[in-house]
Amino acid sequence: MDNFEAALAKLIIREEGEIKFYTFDSTQYSDSGSALKKSMPVFYNPIQEVNRSLSQIVYRAFQQVTADDEHFQPFTICDSMAASGIRSLRLLKYLDHPIKVISNDLNPLALKIIEKNLELNNFSREDLELTNEDAAFLFSKLHNSRQYPSSIDIDPFGTPNIFIEPALRAVALRGLVGITATDTAVLFGVKPTACARKYNLRCLRSSFLKEVGLRLLLYYTAIRAHPYMNYIEPQMSLSFEHYIRIFVRVFKGKGGVNRNLANSGYMLWCPKCDWRKTIGLDLRNSQVGSSCPLCGSKIDYGGPLWIGPLHDNLFVEKTILVLNGSTKEQIPSKKRLTKLLNIVKEENQFPPGYYDLHKLCDLLNVSVSKSTDILQKIHAAGFQAGMTHIDPRAIKSDIPINLLKEILVNLHNS
Secondary structure (H helix, E strand, O other), X not given: OHHHHHHHOOOEXXXXXXXXXXXXXXXXXXXXXXXXXXXXXXXOOHHHHHHHHHHHHHHHHHHHHOOOOHHHOXXXXXXXXXXXXXXXXXXXXXXXXXXXXXXXXXXXXXXXXXXXHHHHOOOOHHXXXXXXXXXXXXXXXXXXXXXXXXXXXXXXXXXXXXXXXXXXXXXXXXXXXXXXXXXXXXXXXXXXXXXXXXXOOEOOOOOOHHXXXXXXXXXXXXXXXXXXXXXXXXXXXXXXXXXXXXXXXXXXXXXXXXXXXXXXXXXEEOOOOOOEEEEEOOHHHOOOOOEOOOOOOEOEEEEEEEOOOOOOHHHHHHHHHHHHOOOOOOOOOHHHHHHHHHHHOOHXXXXXXXXXXXXXXXXXXXXXXXXXXXXXXXXXXOOOEEEOOOOOOEEEEOOOHHHHHHHHHHHHHO
């Protein structure tokens, strides 16, 4: 108990999304001011406010989508790695009531801090169900006791790999699971051996590696559902800053599993000329050799990965409506999320992969023209094109790479 008191004496008060809360000073546990050390007694990363705000509007949108479904009454959400409890408390204040919030953390000190934060915000101890469990064990307990939450949130320090399968089993059918992965060096292809070890997948360090990592995580999530004849439908899938964030609904049925498999495959890529192509899981039908069809160089590949839609457009629109109806005090990053989601809602019309204009122009040894000029030329050529939320320097388009290169060269010479 003395150790608890010594730790609690070091707490400071911060505020985020209309919630005041006790936490440790993050600057004391960081070398660079952004990347936090595991030595922080109870984790809190100020930079992840965008993630928490995004989660807040997503879960409210899902709550409204399922408002007439008795299966989700009362709406129950499990914050499985609550830490200081800031996400739990923001959800408790923001979501429509009646609501049940399960706030869990393996660290007993975290629960002490959550109790203090409840009191600080004039909530009662009964407003949250506090549990002190390993997240995977908690998911198993929820499943075995048939207490299926409407939504489950997974936000670990590092890889979410061991938590995904038990979470998919624990959530209610048609429920929503939010998953964060911060092991981006693994999923983005910087550490291929670690990716094979943790996910049993082949990563691809390509010019569009952030989307490859996103699609690898979606595929990994899907195949963890399939043994139980469950399948996923991505509602929103994001890869930005230094993490990946996906929200998937879980359904049951053989037909849905088959649709998941039809949305799975491999990404082929030529490191020399930036050609890319997706193929399905059945390699017998791929009709692609080991050489690039454009330049003849040896191609690389990644997968299996998700090659289907990243988002559900209707759900994204619903989330935008929720965001528009929220105040900046409730959603501190409202302006940024508005811009991001308006880009996201257009992305499904484009094939997998994006074009990094700076890397492509470096490859061609030409200067980078304005994105608006490039998009205009692509549209004039009869193709679709738009920005991507993943990288402000990149675009998504169905234009073949050789035609895009012609446009870039012509703009440079004009």
